[in-house]
Amino acid sequence: MSTNPQLANRKLIIGGFFCLIVVIYLCRLFYIQVIDPQYKLDAEKNAFRYMTEYPVRGYIYDRKGKLLVFNAPSYDLMVIPRETKGCDTIGVCEVLQITKQEYLKRMKRACQAPNSPRKESIFEKQMSAQTYAALQEKLYRFKGFFVQKRTVRKYPKPIAAHLLGYVGEIGKEQAEKDPYYKEGDYIGITGLERSYEDMLRGKKGTQIAITDVHNKIIGRYMEGKYDTLAIAGKPLYCTIDRDLQEYGEKLMQGKKGAIVAIEPSTGEILCLVSGPSYDPNLLVGGKERSKNFTKLYYDSLNRPLFNRALTAMYPPGSIFKLIDALIAQNDGLINRNTTFPCQMGYPPMGGKPKCHAHGGGKNLTGSIAASCNSYYSYVFREIVDQRKYPKFIDGYNHWRETVKTFGPGTRLGTDLPYDKPGNVPSVEYYNKVFGKNGWRSNTIVSLGIGQAELTLVPLQMANVVATIANRGYYLTPHSIKGVGIERKLDARFKAKHYVAVQDQTAYLNVIDGMQGALEPGGTAFTNRLKGIVVCGKTGTAQNPHGDDHAVFLAFAPRENPKIAIACIVENAGFGNTWSAPIVTLMIEKYLNGKTERPEVEKRMLEGDLITKNNKKDALKIKHH
Template sequence: MRKLLLASIIIIIAIVYIGRLSYLQLLDNTNKNPLNDTAINAVYDYPERGHIYDRNGELLVANQPSYDVMVIPREVKPLDTLEFCALLNITKEEFEKKYKKARIYSPRLPSVFVPQLSKKEYAILQEKMRKYEGFYIQKRSLRHYMTHVGANVLGYISEVNNRDLKKYSYYQSGELIGRQGVEEEYENVLRGRKGVKFIQKDRFNRVIGPYKDGVFDTLPVPGKDIVLTLDNELQKYGEKLMIHKRGGIVALDPKTGEILALVSAPSYDPDLLVGRKRSKNYTELYYDSIAKPLYDRGLNAMYPPGSPFKTVNALIGLQEGVIDESTTFTCYHGYRYGRNSFMGCHCPSGTRNNLRRGIEASCNAYFANTYRRIIEKYPTSAEGMNAWEKHVESFGLGNYLGYDLPTGQSGKIPDADYYNSVYGERRWFATNTLSNAIGQGEVLSTPIQLANLTATIANRGYYYTPHIIKEIENDTIPNKFLEKHQTTIDTKNFEPVVQGMYDVYNKGTASLLRIPGINIAGKTGTAENFTKIEGERVQLTDHSIFVAFAPVEDPKIAIAVFVENGYWGSRWAGRIASLMIEKYVKGEITRTDMENYLLKGSLEEEYAKPLSGESFRINDGKTFVKWPEKEVIKQPTKKPLP
């Protein structure tokens, strides 16, 4: 009986073990990764990336075939290295470096050895690949740019690096990922999903066939097409007008927050970053530390907003009840405050300006008085400053706005804590911060923030988050782009400011820029421009700034233009903004005189001054220094321009 019991126990245990092993071996696929088996190779099938279109259906980015030479290091047999290098047009040193990198990544997984062969290179190589065991050619697609503009918006694709491999489990070494612009922001949408086939080999490394009859194999899923809010013709025109200039243009549809144009100058042809030439071209662009073509000035460059910021102070003054549209201040060719401080402007001495006239003439005295009244309305300067700061930030200034592009700066709007840290608590007053009244001092903004401010004024008090995505194939755009953001300013307070901006075009600082048949509201601006040379703070030529929206009665476009070292607002930025508006609203240009001026004009000599020993003002505003001899030349104070 005991022998029967013992035999029964042994048989039962054996049946349990056999059953469990059979289940695990034949039926259970849970957590089983074929790549963990050294006898199995994965062959990936890469999908086409989604196409990119502009708002009018124009194809901007498509795909073209590409061929990569792949290597599986453990399968490589002795070969004629010099012959192979000659076929691939690489040196023996490059061969050894690439092979070593592939072995470090994985001896048994495929790595890209030489990427992105041309059709001609592929045709020469494919017939001879059988001689080189462990190497094979894999087909995939590269980007094909149908436009030569908008590089900062579109972005590019390149191989994943070690940081990407650690961050994203989806990618394998040598695969491509979106960089910058919409290629990076919408990578998950555009890339699709790669397919994979698992191939089983025997102990002699011979292919047996599909692993488990292909049960783990998947088909590639193409990337989704996307439609951008960008108007490619407007983008093209903006980049054309900015040739030989540096700066940024941002144009929005105020009714939706859609980005119509996002120009950064100087720019580059996006085709430069496609194929095997990408690395060399990128290096040249990256190390151009003077023109900075890879630097998106529309999103990253922080400038003092200058006189366009006066519109914000006007609105806050109206909301706080410290002025109304009939309030007047006398201007004595500027505003004098403190012991020796003077904020000059171009109003004739003794001029009395109301709100509309103050905006039209860009009167510094009017807005200095308004700003003081805002801050001094409260028991302490700190309370006044925080109330002012909350109003300003409700326009989207001082933050990243939440747009759908992967780069940007927050700008800067100071608050009481900032000035407490500079001067000490209760040791500063409105006059210490008076530069904020005219958009100088501590206030900084990016072109996209200033364009959003202009759109908010066009809408009489609200804005939609600026965005570049219009449609996603078989999907919806994020809800946050459909939400309205209300400012702290009542709608009724916007109309006198809008009328003042309308006067700027009709009888004020931009009266020479009028476009026939379009009612435009705008504001000129000039911002002081400082840099450091050999540790000294040096003042260069002022930046030219202009904001505008049109038509006044039914706004379709709001725009901000910054031109570095552009002297004053109407000289460069105002002309560019006016023509961009005409191009978008009319679809044609009638002010050919203005267009010719911009196309022929160049600021390259201005940008060369710091490199060529020109003269600059140092920070007292009166003393010029001839660089590099540092010869000091006294000059009269330069008056700030509107």
């Protein structure tokens, strides 16, 4: 048979066939080993477990080093679904006090994308200390479960919620955008927590562990050569005075409004009170957090999450007269002795805007102290219609631009997120409302007394008074002294911003007028302080939402001012009734460390305007 020539070449066919198969195999091997990268990536996922070590978030201190925010340990119960075989399921349900359905629901969620049965995911967020303690004993029976330690924010005093902001779980979209975060991580959502997130958060550490097929950790990859340690977040040194903030919040209890105090020489925000507020400890923790947040979020009557100090745009009312007085003097239109008539109102327009009985035509300082509406109607029209500008529109624009250098109309650029710009209406706006050529300076005369479309946020009000205290400049209000041990501060908070009015006599006259406001005949005489020269200005802002807002701003002491402060209390009436007492109490507290007017303090602390106004509103609705 071997001699059969037909069969002789079959050895070649067989050999060739063997070789062919081997060549095919080698091609395939070359493809999966050298060309296709997918398998290498898969292998990495297979064998490594990247374990995150969460850093400690930076503490926040007040200007005197008192603690505002610290961290408390928190425990998340994690699960790797694939490893839960033989787990005491009922035990888990009992400890967490959940139903079996809930257990299965969570387990399903842990298995579905983006989670995976092979990877850990959160089963129960931020367990209470009791739950954790109960769990700890039984954890050995809960196969596939383990506890991940993290930290949550804690606040030694229930204050400054709006300023500090809160920390919460990062949104899905944001997590996808920023490679630092992964879903379930925490991030500063508002306030300082948001502004200084980068510094506060620190740096996550990663440990690369080698796992076997059961996802059991066998050891560290390359003896930990590629591991990174978590770096703790940097401490934040706040400009806030904790005691002042706390006192301000007490005074604002039962009131809507805001108090903002600034140290004029530095632009440091001393307190930022928005009422009604809430206890920041409410927005910490797992289940409780979302429950509390929902409650706060849907409180449409009080809107406690609304940061009025930065975002509520109020008509400034009479306090705006200070700016008018400064501009008119700077333009050489009036001086200390200029008087304008007042007949319980502005005479050229038939007594509108109205004024109050303050005893005849006042000079400049008197007009500030007594807050004469007529005087500033004159002053406003003097500025807008001044000869220098043949067209009144140019005069108006001059006024507007000058006002804007004080802050109103643009965002101040503070380090707190979400501040609003307020509004100084533009020529275009009035052209739209009244038609081109359809308006004159008398049409908009109420701007001169801080009414009409003019709005400021409380922070801007405080900035205006700080500018006056500094006699012509301000530093961008900011809320931190510095980050980290070196107390690094952005250079933009050290630059002086000079406003368009630099006439020092003008400032002197206005400050004299402000001092006069707390002297006999002044609008805030009843709130004068013993031993401290306070320069202030009352405001009573008419608004379309109900009773007038009470506004007061002041700085003290007159020489070398330490504090510039603005306060607005919504629907409270005259500035002197509610806002001036609060401001002067705050000044006393800040400068002396104590207050000496117990009866005023008592009235402020106990005054519950919210309930009162709500009752009034309810009555009104009944009448209609």
